Every structure is written in C-alpha cells, then in structure tokens.
Amino acid sequence: MAQITLIEAVTQALAYEMAHDDSVVVLGEDVGVNGGVFRATQGLQQKFGELRVLDTPLDETTIAGVTVGLAAQGMKPVAEAQFEGFIYPMMEQIACHAARMRNRTRGRITVPAVFRAPWGGGIHAPEHHSEANEHLFANIPGLRVVLPSSPARAYGLLLAAIRDPDPVVFFEPKRIYRQYKEEVPDDGEALPLDVCFVLRDGGDVTLVTWGAQVKECLEAADALAEEGIGAEVIDVATLTPLDFDTIAESVHKTGRCVIVHEAPKTAGFGAEIAARVAEECLYDLLAPVERVTGYDVHTPLYRLEMKQMPSTARIVEAAKRTLAAS
Amino acid sequence: MSIAAKFEIEYLQYLDAEGKQVRDDLPAFAQDLDHMVELYKLMMSTRVFDAKSVALQRTGKLGTYASCLGHEAAHVGIGSAMRPEDVLAPSYREYGAQLYRGVQPREVYMYWGGDERGNDYRKEPARHDFAWSVPIATQCLHAAGSALAFKIRGEKRVAVCTIGDGGSSKGDFYGAINIAGAQNLPLVAVIVNNQWAISVPRKIQSGAPTLAQKGIAAGLFSIQVDGNDIIAVRKAMEDALERARSGQGGSVLELVTYRLGDHTTADDARRYRGEQEVKDAWAREPMKRLKHWLVAKGAWDEQKEEAWKAECDDWMDDEVNAYLETKTQPVTAMFDYTFAELPADLARQRDLALSLEHKAH
Ligand SMILES: Cc1ncc(C[n+]2csc(CCOP(=O)(O)OP(=O)(O)O)c2C)c(N)n1
Numbered sequence: 001m002a003q004i005t006l007i008e009a010v011t012q013a014l015a016y017e018m019a020h021d022d023s024v025v026v027l028g029e030d031v032g033v034n035g036g037v038f039r040a041t042q043g044l045q046q047k048f049g050e051l052r053v054l055d056t057p058l059d060e061t062t063i064a065g066v067t068v069g070l071a072a073q074g075m076k077p078v079a080e081a082q083f084e085g086f087i088y089p090m091m092e093q094i095a096c097h098a099a100r101m102r103n104r105t106r107g108r109i110t111v112p113a114v115f116r117a118p119w120g121g122g123i124h125a126p127e128h129h130s131e132a133n134e135h136l137f138a139n140i141p142g143l144r145v146v147l148p149s150s151p152a153r154a155y156g157l158l159l160a161a162i163r164d165p166d167p168v169v170f171f172e173p174k175r176i177y178r179q180y181k182e183e184v185p186d187d188g189e190a191l192p193l194d195v196c197f198v199l200r201d202g203g204d205v206t207l208v209t210w211g212a213q214v215k216e217c218l219e220a221a222d223a224l225a226e227e228g229i230g231a232e233v234i235d236v237a238t239l240t241p242l243d244f245d246t247i248a249e250s251v252h253k254t255g256r257c258v259i260v261h262e263a264p265k266t267a268g269f270g271a272e273i274a275a276r277v278a279e280e281c282l283y284d285l286l287a288p289v290e291r292v293t294g295y296d297v298h299t300p301l302y303r304l305e306m307k308q309m310p311s312t313a314r315i316v317e318a319a320k321r322t323l324a325a326s
Numbered sequence: 327m328s329i330a331a332k333f334e335i336e337y338l339q340y341l342d343a344e345g346k347q348v349r350d351d352l353p354a355f356a357q358d359l360d361h362m363v364e365l366y367k368l369m370m371s372t373r374v375f376d377a378k379s380v381a382l383q384r385t386g387k388l389g390t391y392a393s394c395l396g397h398e399a400a401h402v403g404i405g406s407a408m409r410p411e412d413v414l415a416p417s418y419r420e421y422g423a424q425l426y427r428g429v430q431p432r433e434v435y436m437y438w439g440g441d442e443r444g445n446d447y448r449k450e451p452a453r454h455d456f457a458w459s460v461p462i463a464t465q466c467l468h469a470a471g472s473a474l475a476f477k478i479r480g481e482k483r484v485a486v487c488t489i490g491d492g493g494s495s496k497g498d499f500y501g502a503i504n505i506a507g508a509q510n511l512p513l514v515a516v517i518v519n520n521q522w523a524i525s526v527p528r529k530i531q532s533g534a535p536t537l538a539q540k541g542i543a544a545g546l547f548s549i550q551v552d553g554n555d556i557i558a559v560r561k562a563m564e565d566a567l568e569r570a571r572s573g574q575g576g577s578v579l580e581l582v583t584y585r586l587g588d589h590t591t592a593d594d595a596r597r598y599r600g601e602q603e604v605k606d607a608w609a610r611e612p613m614k615r616l617k618h619w620l621v622a623k624g625a626w627d628e629q630k631e632e633a634w635k636a637e638c639d640d641w642m643d644d645e646v647n648a649y650l651e652t653k654t655q656p657v658t659a660m661f662d663y664t665f666a667e668l669p670a671d672l673a674r675q676r677d678l679a680l681s682l683e684h685k686a687h
C-alpha cells in the first residue's frame with residue numbers, strides 16, 4: 001500500500017467519495033485543471049468532469065452561497081476557500097444560511113456541505129495566507145469545525161464530513177500538508193466526528209491541541225518523557241461539537257492541563273476548553289491551566305511568523321510550570 | 327418594439343502590435359517625444375526590476391513574488407496619468423504604476439520578503455496611496471470610500487483602483503462601481519484583464535463579451551483599451567481622470583493585456599495553458615511596439631537602450647543591496663502597530679515574547 005501525505009489523503013478522500021456518491025461535487029477557485037493551488041483536487045476534474053469539479057468565478061460569496069443552494073437541492077458540495085485568510089466573505093453564507101437552515105426551516109431544508117480551507121501559518125507565505133481563525137467558526141451554532149492532524153485523520157474525517165448531514169468547516173493545516181507520509185488504505189472508512197483522539201498516554205500532564213500544533217505537542221511529550229514526565233497528548237480534531245469527556249477524563253487523571261493553539265490567545269478556542277476545565281474539573285486540578293498560543297496580534301509577515309507560533313520549548317516550559325505548581 | 331436604453335463599448339488603440347500607428351489623432355502627451363521616451367524608460371526599468379525580483383526569489387532571498395511581466399504599459403499608463411494628489415488603491419502587481427508614484431523597489435522586496443516595513447512607503451505621492459491589497463477586490467471599496475471623502479470635502483482629487491479580470495467577479499468590485507455611479511464619485515476603476523486568474527481563464531469569470539460593460543450597469547463611463555498600448559492606456563486614463571475631477575463621474579476601464587509570466591513564483595502556468603497562447607501573447611507585448619514607434623520617430627536607438635538598461639541594472643542592484651542589508655524587525659514589531667497605544671494586556675504578551683527572545687540568545 002502506498003504511503004501518502006496529508007494533502008494526498010485529502011485528494012484520496014475526495015476521489016473516493018466522488019466515485020461512490022454522484023451527488024458529491026467540488027467547487028472553488030483553481031480546483032479544476034490546476035488541481036488547487038496546493039494540489040488537493042489534483043486529477044479530479046479529469047476523472048469526474050468539469051461540472052462536478054467546477055472552477056468558479058473569483059468570488060468567495062458566490063462559492064459559499066452556491067454551495068448552500070447545491071446542498072439544499074440534495075447535492076453534497078465540497079467548497080474550497082483557497083486559503084483560510086480569504087474565507088471571510090464566505091462567513092455570511094456559512095453563519096446565516098449553511099449553519100442555520102435546518103433550524104430556520106424546522107428541518108425541512110438542510111445543508112450537508114463541506115467548506116475546506118488550507119489553514120494556519122508556517123510556510124513562508126505572503127500576507128493573508130497564514131491565518132488561523134478556527135475560533136471564529138466555533139462560535140457559530142449548527143456548524144462543525146474539524147481540523148485533521150495526520151494523513152489518516154485527514155482521510156477519515158473528510159469522508160465523515162462529506163457524509164455528515166450538517167455543514168462542516170474543514171481546516172487543513174498546510175504546514176504539515178507534506179510533512180510526513182503514512183499508510184492510509186483507500187477503503188472508504190470514515191473516522192468519527194465529534195470525538196477527540198488521544199495520541200499518546202501519560203499520567204502527569206495533559207496537552208490539548210489540534211491541527212499543526214499536534215507536531216509540537218508530540219515533540220514536547222518526547223522531551224518531557226526524557227525527564228521522566230508523562231504527557232498525554234489529545235488531538236481535539238472536532239472543535240465543535242466538543243468531546244469534552246475525553247479531555248475531562250485525562251485531566252482527572254493528570255491534574256494538569258496545557259492547551260496549545262496558534263490562533264491568538266484572547267477568545268481563542270483554548271479559552272473555551274479552559275473554561276470547561278474550570279467548570280467541570282476544578283477539583284481535579286493540581287495547577288492552574290496553562291495556554292500556549294499565538295499572541296493577540298495580526299499574523300506577522302513571514303520573517304516573524306514562527307515567533308508568533310507556539311514552539312516546542314514554550315510547551316515544555318508550560319508543562320513544567322504545571323508540575324512545579326504542585 | 328421600444329428600446330429602454332442602448333449601449334456600446336468603445337475599443338481604444340493607437341499603436342498596433344508592430345508599433346504602427348492606427349489612428350492620426352495622437353493625444354497631446356504623445357506628441358511630446360521626450361515624454362514618450364520617459365514612459366518607455368520607466369516601462370523598461372519596471373521590467374528590469376521584475377526580472378530581478380524573480381531572480382531574488384529563485385535564489386531564496388525573497389518570498390513568493392507576483393511578477394508584472396507584460397503589464398508594463400497598463401501599469402505605467404495608470405501611474406503616469408494620475409496627479410500626485412490622487413490616490414491609488416492597487417492590488418499586488420502594479421509595480422509600474424507604483425514606481426511612478428515613488429514606491430521604491432526595496433519596499434516591494436521588503437513586502438514580498440516578509441517585512442511589513444515595505445508597506446511604509448517613504449516617498450510622496452506613494453506615501454498617501456494604499457498599500458498592496460491581497461484579499462482580492464477589497465481595495466476597490468477603499469477607493470470608492472476615498473472618492474466619497476474627496477466629494478464630501480470638495481477636493482478635486484480622484485481615487486483609482488486596479489483590479490484583475492478575476493477580481494472583477496467579486497462583490498466588492500461591483501459594490502465599488504455601484505456606489506460610484508449612484509453618488510457620482512470621482513472613482514476610476516481599472517480592470518487589468520490579463521486573461522488569467524491564476525489557472526482560471528477569463529471566460530470562466532463572466533459570460534459578458536467585455537468586462538468594461540460591467541461599468542454600464544453601474545452608470546459609469548466604460549471603455550475597453552488595448553492594455554499593451556501605452557498611448558491608449560494613458561489617453562483613456564487621462565480622460566477618465568479629467569471627467570472624475572470635473573464632477574462628471576466615474577469610469578470603468580478594461581485594459582486588455584496578458585500575464586506573460588506565472589501567476590506568482592509559487593505557480594507553474596504550464597500546468598494549465600498552452601505554449602502557443604503565450605507565444606502569441608509575446609508578439610503583442612507592450613515594450614516592442616513602443617520601441618518600434620520611438621525608433622521610427624528617431625527618438626530612440628539601440629545605444630540609448632543599452633545605456634538605459636545598464637542604468638536600470640545599477641539602480642536595481644542598489645535597491646537589492648539596500649533590501650538585503652535591512653535587518654529583520656525585532657519581535658516587538660508584531661505588537662507595536664496593533665493599536666495607537668499598546669494596551670496593558672498586550673504589553674504583557676509583548677514582554678513575554680521579548681523574554682523568550684533573550685532566552686533564545
Ligand atoms: C479573496 C481572495 N480569494 C482568493 C485569493 C487567492 N488569489 C490570489 S490572486 C488570485 C487570482 C487573481 O486573478 P486576477 O483578479 O485576474 O488578478 P491577476 O492575478 O491576474 O493580476 C487568487 C484567486 C485572494 N488573494 N483573495
């Protein structure tokens with residue numbers, strides 16, 4: 001079996017689902033002949049034709065609104081925002097219609113759509129190509145926010161997202177698009193949405209993260225292990241609806257919680273998790289919750305971008321602070 | 327049958343692809359050969375600058391860069407027609423217009439080289455222009471808003487925005503020309519139709535035969551121009567600016583040109599367009615025809631060309647050196663322009679970032 005990267009897993013999932021479900025269509029800018037600027041839709045137009053893999057006019061409002069219309073008519077559209085930094089014009093259609101249609105019509109009309117976007121920084125890209133705004137979407141009721149962090153999870157979660165009867169925003173951490181390969185059988189097996197994945201067991205501190213920061217958290221766990229500290233690493237994967245039980249169980253065990261994300265700190269999704277820990281796990285805690293996040297600044301241009309992002313060293317330090325506290 | 331309204335779109339051209347003059351009524355500026363030589367020289371320095379930028383990227387000294395190869399007449403035509411007091415709201419590749427207005431090559435390098443200081447144009451009139459706008463078409467509304475400010479304050483100034491063929495599909499573009507028509511704003515919206523929006527060809531953007539005609543729906547003067555003919559671009563721009571300045575309303579100009587290079591250095595255009603198309607486009611490119619015309623008039627020759635090229639090379643080498651010698655900003659720079667004054671909460675984050683820097687060293 002071939003080893004594939006995260007981006008190839010995205011392509012594999014799209015191709016699988018398009019081959020097995022005629023109602024699945026892909027639309028966006030440059031998704032056709034060019035196969036997407038990151039090649040996520042590579043080869044799909046050749047396989048499935050120009051109507052099922054549609055290059056749209058350059059207008060994100062058009063893409064998102066047409067996606068809502070397609071979905072309302074029983075299609076399963078997978079729309080692409082070329083970069084997450086260009087998704088803002090889509091937000092009106094996502095918040096006011098995609099996420100709301102079921103509730104508005106008491107279930108008469110639904111929007112089983114996926115909005116994909118390359119997400120996050122770390123690839124030396126120009127302005128607006130490195131944003132991490134998952135928290136903005138996590139605050140929209142009726143919307144799933146999903147971030148895969150490995151080729152296998154990209155494949156399984158994207159299949160699940162397309163099959164899900166409700167709208168899903170699917171953010172792909174572009175920093176790890178091609179970071180490593182793993183075997184991902186093209187068997188059409190979806191992974192469950194709405195659950196966290198425990199990637200590593202540990203008894204001393206819980207590291208909670210998602211997206212590209214899974215890499216730094218696993219590195220931090222390695223570094224901590226060398227000092228005899230057991231770090232449990234949780235990939236949240238679906239931010240909303242949140243599987244808080246998995247996090248609570250871990251914090252109950254470790255008594256310590258470090259939340260890591262590259263989006264700005266204030267009102268980032270880490271704030272939600274910290275609040276839930278305070279509400280539901282306060283008496284388990286042996287130390288204050290730590291957050292290692294981006295600063296409350298605009299994503300800097302690339303010279304400084306890595307300084308804005310949580311580093312392995314910062315995560316290790318935060319974990320050690322929680323251990324020093326008790 | 328009664329007709330409610332009737333429209334047509336003029337196509338403007340003075341020089342054909344070979345540099346033959348196709349009409350006799352040359353505008354006044356084009357009768358001044360010294361001035362035409364100046365325009366040619368700036369087009370050439372823009373091209374030399376552009377080649378240097380791509381080379382810098384290829385050698386790892388610059389991030390992703392959007393080349394302007396083939397757009398020299400369009401861009402220099404826009405920049406040279408504007409008055410200093412006007413305002414330009416560009417997208418991201420209109421260097422020819424920006425160099426005319428005082429943007430320095432080193433500033434372009436800094437922006438694409440990952441340093442925000444490239445947006446802090448040091449020279450007027452660029453200093454009061456907008457910075458590059460990467461979110462497609464958003465700048466069109468900033469130009470409309472600027473034009474509204476000029477109208478409110480009774481200033482005889484014009485706001486100019488540039489936008490691609492792709493960008494002309496976006497609601498922001500329609501919104502900008504719409505309010506300009508409704509409010510009779512001094513706005514000149516220039517569509518630089520280079521036939522491609524990354525890999526998406528012009529026909530995917532719109533079923534309309536011209537992009538200029540979008541302006542008709544907004545109630546604006548609308549014209550299609552040979553965007554590789556600097557005389558036509560400059561003339562259409564001068565007329566549009568004059569109408570806007572004298573309160574006769576805004577315009578939409580469609581400059582028909584061709585993106586001879588990749589979309590950016592991160593793109594490979596061979597994936598989606600044929601060699602023949604690009605070859606054909608080279609035969610229509612803007613420099614050659616102007617050169618032929620100037621040489622035929624005795625205003626230019628090979629010797630002058632070589633001398634000017636050498637001067638451009640020296641100029642760009644200086645600019646490249648200035649860029650390469652620029653030290654990266656301190657980590658605090660990402661905090662210091664977030665608000666007029668640094669709020670206490672953010673100051674704590676800034677201190678943290680600074681302490682991590684000290685630890686790292
Ligand atoms: C809102 C938004 N969506 C997508 C992009 C990504 N993108 C950058 S340039 C481009 C194509 C622009 O084409 P066009 O408007 O014709 O201008 P050109 O690049 O040809 O000058 C796209 C899709 C973006 N910058 N902004």
Ligand SMILES: [Mg+2]
Nearest residue numbers: 490491522523
């Ligand atoms: Mg274009």
